[in-house]
Structures are given as structure tokens and as C-alpha cells.
Amino acid sequence: MNGEGTISWVWWITAVEVPALGCLFWMAHHGRRESEQALLKVYREIQANLGIVLENLAQSKLEVARLYATVADLKDVEKRLTDHLLRLETRLTYIFQAEHRASRRRPWRLAEQMDQVMARMQDADEKQKVYHGCGPRLNAKSDPSKWLSSDHAPWAKLANEKPQGVTVDYDELVKRWSKY
Numbered sequence: 001m002n003g004e005g006t007i008s009w010v011w012w013i014t015a016v017e018v019p020a021l022g023c024l025f026w027m028a029h030h031g032r033r034e035s036e037q038a039l040l041k042v043y044r045e046i047q048a049n050l051g052i053v054l055e056n057l058a059q060s061k062l063e064v065a066r067l068y069a070t071v072a073d074l075k076d077v078e079k080r081l082t083d084h085l086l087r088l089e090t091r092l093t094y095i096f097q098a099e100h101r102a103s104r105r106r107p108w109r110l111a112e113q114m115d116q117v118m119a120r121m122q123d124a125d126e127k128q129k130v131y132h133g134c135g136p137r138l139n140a141k142s143d144p145s146k147w148l149s150s151d152h153a154p155w156a157k158l159a160n161e162k163p164q165g166v167t168v169d170y171d172e173l174v175k176r177w178s179k180y
Helices: 009-067 071-105 109-128 170-178
Strands: none
Touching: 009 071, 009 109
């Protein structure tokens, strides 16, 4: 605390922003994990249903063969349907594998997703005051070298990153706190 009625920026970062960002990272990670599990579940259901569809196709072919169509017509329909089902299966497999590879290949994707969520929140707050004017505000995109230069953080490590702790008397702490 700097003075009466003011809040230190260090306190604000440690007490408010760090837990809030941690929560946002957890939500994005959890949402991604759930979506991957849901996609895998859908993929497995499609695989299971594909067998049922092929079995039903075989039964309907027999029914049609007995009642309606010639053998040549049935073979043509069977070939077209089988080709179509195989194309669908190939597309679904490709989509699932591409998503899986992309999620492993781009570890920064979580940060991009968080930026997108925060941008939507900012847009909603600016247009409809969803967060009563207190929603997130994103900086304009800029060159990463600006933030990674020697003039800015991340700073070099200190010679003693973990100094020996100091025990402070409780009454002394209460006196310090009572000033604010």
C-alpha cells in the first residue's frame, strides 16, 4: 500500500490479476481437454454407427433384391453407397488427426485462444456494457521484440533468487498495517 486509500500495483497483481489469469488459463485448458474428449467420443460413435449402417445396408440390399431391383442395379447402388461411406470415414479420420496434430504442434495456441476470448469479452463490454465497463481491455498487437528487449521484462535472474526468510514480529506487522 502506498498511501491512504490507494492500492499498490504489486498487491493488485498478486491478489487480483495472477489468480484471475490462472483461472482463465485453467478454463481454457479444461475446455480444450473437454472438447478433445468430446471429439474422440463422437469419432468412436461414428465408427460404431458406421458398422450399423453397413449392416442395415446389407439387409436393405437383400430386401430390394428380392422385391424390386436387378442384380446390376444393386451392385451399382452398393458400390456408390460404399464409396460414399468410405469417403465420409476418411474425411472424419483426417479431421480428427489434423486437429490432434495441430494441438500438439502449436503450444502457443492456448494464448491465442485466450486472446480471442478476451477480445470477445472486450467487444461485448464495449457494445453492450456486459461487464459494466470493467471488462478486459487488450493492447494493440505489437512486435514481440518490443516486450523481450533488455529494457523490459523478462528480467535477468537475480544472484540470490530465494533469499533467507525474515521473521517479523506480529505486533510490528499490525502496526504497519494499521497505517493504511
